[in-house]
Amino acid sequence: MAMSIGTEQLQPSGTVHGEHRWDFMFAALYDRMMRRGEKRGMGERRGELLAEARGRTLEIGAGTGANISYYTDEVEELILAEPFEPMRRRLEQKLAGSGRSASALDASAESIPLEDESLDTVVSTLVLCTVDFQDRALSEVARVLRPGGRLLYIEHVRSHSPRTARWQDRLETPWRHFAAGCRCNRDTAAAIAAAGFSTEHQDEHWQSAPPIVTPLIVGRAIKGSPAG
Numbered sequence: 001m002a003m004s005i006g007t008e009q010l011q012p013s014g015t016v017h018g019e020h021r022w023d024f025m026f027a028a029l030y031d032r033m034m035r036r037g038e039k040r041g042m043g044e045r046r047g048e049l050l051a052e053a054r055g056r057t058l059e060i061g062a063g064t065g066a067n068i069s070y071y072t073d074e075v076e077e078l079i080l081a082e083p084f085e086p087m088r089r090r091l092e093q094k095l096a097g098s099g100r101s102a103s104a105l106d107a108s109a110e111s112i113p114l115e116d117e118s119l120d121t122v123v124s125t126l127v128l129c130t131v132d133f134q135d136r137a138l139s140e141v142a143r144v145l146r147p148g149g150r151l152l153y154i155e156h157v158r159s160h161s162p163r164t165a166r167w168q169d170r171l172e173t174p175w176r177h178f179a180a181g182c183r184c185n186r187d188t189a190a191a192i193a194a195a196g197f198s199t200e201h202q203d204e205h206w207q208s209a210p211p212i213v214t215p216l217i218v219g220r221a222i223k224g225s226p227a228g
């Protein structure tokens, strides 16, 4: 059962989604808003990274299913988790038309209903900006990955440029309201490292996105063995 906080709903998992009509509109417009950026590099970036997904794979914040077509046959089982119903409905529709076998799961990244060390790969694309509790989400990802398992990520992050970072701080609130909870100023690379992963990523630029969300990190984080 959802608990009420003012006009918002706190899901049992901890995810807050406003009851604002715009969040629903955002889900309806998401694919259209992303189309240009997908054509101008994001699609290719997804394809290259997701070719590394292997074995039992979970995608967190799967949204409308932008990644579905990029998974290869190396993925033995695919679980697509998405906590926001308007997004998940579109994900299920895309999945049904894709011919790909996968399950859609109503779950937030902060509370993943899967066994410890039961996954080979976790995928997060443009999600760690939006989760409410990034440290909790990353510790859940670490819990469900087997030792040596990988988190594959494409995330927009805090800029290395102090000037752009200042704009990201100034515009954090309006952007968050516009982009359904997205925070444009998070140092996600530091958060992934702080969660105990070894990371390998490139800094890239998201073409055709507003300047406050152009800095991207694209790569993989590897879970160490319990001994090291």
Ligand SMILES: C[S@@+](CC[C@H](N)C(=O)[O-])C[C@H]1O[C@@H](n2cnc3c(N)ncnc32)[C@H](O)[C@@H]1O
Pocket (backbone or CB within 6 Å): 014, 015, 060, 061, 062, 063, 064, 065, 066, 067, 082, 083, 084, 087, 107, 108, 109, 110, 124, 125, 126, 127, 130, 131, 132, 133, 181, 182
């Ligand atoms: C910007 S969209 C990205 C969608 C998709 N991953 C993509 O690459 O296009 C962010 C997604 O994260 C979802 N989300 C929001 N809070 C979340 C949470 N706490 N845990 C997991 N996903 C969350 C949103 O509902 C939305 O679908």
